[in-house]
Amino acid sequence: MAGRLRFLKANGNHCAGAQDLFLQSMVKWAVDVAVMSEPLGAVPPLAVRARGHGYVAAVRGEITIVGVCFSPNRDLPAFERFLDSLEPVVGQLAPLQVVVMGDLNAKSTAWGNPHTKPKGRELEEWALTAELSLLNTGTVQTCVRRSGGSVVDVSFATPTIARRVEGWRVEVGVETLSDHRYIRFEVSATPAGRRSPASSSSSSRERSRFPRWALSRLNRELAEEAAVVGRWSLPGSAELGVDEGASRFGDVLHNVCRAAMPPIGRRPPRVRMETVWKAIK
Template identity: 45%
Template sequence: MPARLHYELLQTNSNHSARAQDLFMQILAEWRIDVAVVAEPYSVPPQQNWVGDTEGLVAVVVPAAGTQRISLKEKGAGYVAVKWGEVVVIGVYFSPNRPLREFEQFLGGLEPVVQRASPAQVVLMGDLNAKCAAWGCPITDQRGGGSIVDVTFATPAIGARIGDWRVLEEVETLSDHAYIRFRVSKAPLGPQTRTAGERGGDFPKWAISRLDLELAEEAAMVRAWSADPLNTLGGR
């Protein structure tokens, strides 16, 4: 079998369902996923290929038999950062039932996590439960309420290597969240191979540090996360 020229990434929310998590693990194997983030897992097994946050709210997973391992960099309530090759993958989850003030504090706490990952490139995936037109929601409000919004952010250098970002609404997940799947090229994508979303077509992109302040306040994205700003690859 020829060597692949890209890595496959996946993210979802299992909604604390054992059946959804079992299906998720089956999908990882069938699709040959290299690394994945699952929010609200049913459980975080005590295995080397799973690394979770301190509250069991989100985890990063790689195949048990895979060659690319993950190692913990740091974790807290609702976030976990792991080293995956030359990349830092951060999985996040924030409950829609918590107030806006706590959401702002949570986002502010992610800023130093991203900064400490430097000079490594960062991919951040997860469920922030916040509606914002900046990442594709039809409406913007102060907090997501009961929204189901999963987002993907990346620092620019690795963002240029991401393609084929898509929400797989036709695939059964046994959860109320769809799978989000995308690829990271092992070499930077050329201008002719970039996806429509990366060219500013189907999927919105924005730098948090350059957000309109009023919109940022509404979305609770009130701070820049790093000097090397994270870009949105997409949101659902």
């Protein structure tokens, strides 16, 4: 990838005027990659990698872009099913360089909302499971309506891309003819001194040795109790060498995490109540 790629994200609300203005903005800002939720009519030809209800994955150079959209009128179980369907798609693409961006109508303090809602919590854990880095910065509202505003447009990327993202921002004061503001950022060229594939795979294996935890589901009371129990198992600092002490302390922290929150990994399939009911019958 020579130079840098300029990204633009919008929501057209199926409005012809908003779509025309979006196309003009693409030309004005010399945009290389554009993602529009709720477009009007046919879209330009794409090198599609995957497509499903609420998402499409297309290729631009060495990057796969996954555009996503989820209606605010659908409930939490539907959102969970949507993320479950999206997870294997991103998982198959993730060895490559992937950017996921769109309007998911999920609110979390992680990307600038005052409070975290259930859908936002689900999306946080999904992104952790998929090993995606959040690109959003700041608290500027991405959707502004008469009833109030919120941050519901989110951007994620695999770590190799996230490290090269510059200038992620919400365009304030720019007309869109939509209740959603434009989001822009740039992805710089591959940095010099890029690691060899062998080094990268070795690093991936090294990271896989360390578990990750669903911090949003932390039970603080259990964590405190586990920490007290762990402290009882440690001898005095004078009885341990530095290396052994660090190792024992790491074991205690690991046990505290295991006791107080579930690990992050491929999420187990959810058991639906209707499935249980059918089994009982």
